[in-house]
Amino acid sequence: MSEQDYLNDISEIKNLMNRSSRFISLSGLSGIFAGIYALIGAAVAYWLVANSGREYLILDGKVFRLIMLDLFLIAFFSVITAIYLTTRKARKNGEKIWDTSSRRLIINFLIPLLAGGAYILIILNQQKYGQTGALMLIFYGLALINASKYSIGHVRYLGITEIILGLIAAIFPGYGFWLWVIGFGLMHILYGSIMFAMEKKQ
């Protein structure tokens, strides 16, 4: 075998290791969209609370329910957009959208996320709502870090960023809303743009 053969072997090994264990077709564009939805949703929530005649959010029925709906819609549209864009990219990469790699990615993403979601709902029912923004950021960050083992590297850094923002929000609950806006809005746009720029370079 010649040197070129050995080089080919090494790159083939790397390629198979990556393709068999990681789902690489995550679209950066879907991160940008998720960030935009989060910013719009946050603006709606801000407007709702500002017009409720109170200084801060209380579990008083209507406004609270509207904000829950608002959050649900942000998540819903983010997921739909991500599925659409990722399917498109996977097709381009010749990667299957629903195989062992993507399944593992989603399952590992959902475990911390659902645990966190359930926990937040439980403590909201106990009228402890001061830490909601912080908890959302922290659990979302943990979900990203857990999922990053099965995907591309940037997901991990976004996860770490979200956890740091979450901890800051835990110290300053009064700024929870703004840290949420930074974490779910600006950071998604930032990391999504970095990933998008790298996709274009390839």
Add this chain to the structure above:
Amino acid sequence: MGIIDNINKLFDHRIRLGIMSILVVNEYADFNRLKELLEVTDGNLASHLKALEKEKYILVEKQFIGRKPNTRYSATKLGKTEFRKHIEALEKLLKK
């Protein structure tokens, strides 16, 4: 010629090398998954899997998922060690 000794003849084939690459980073993989990733025919894949199994580099487990037979493969400790040695040898050869 210590380096050449570590170049494993068994890994001198694209498909066998591919099988091992997949199995060292995954807990296990079933036949169809390997076929899909390596883009080979059934017969071809089966014969290379046999060769690796014979050397005890991989472990074969036959089971049923519902009523369908399913064969899954995992790398043995020996297989992983040999594969690592092979890669180290390749890297050293390239560095020279």
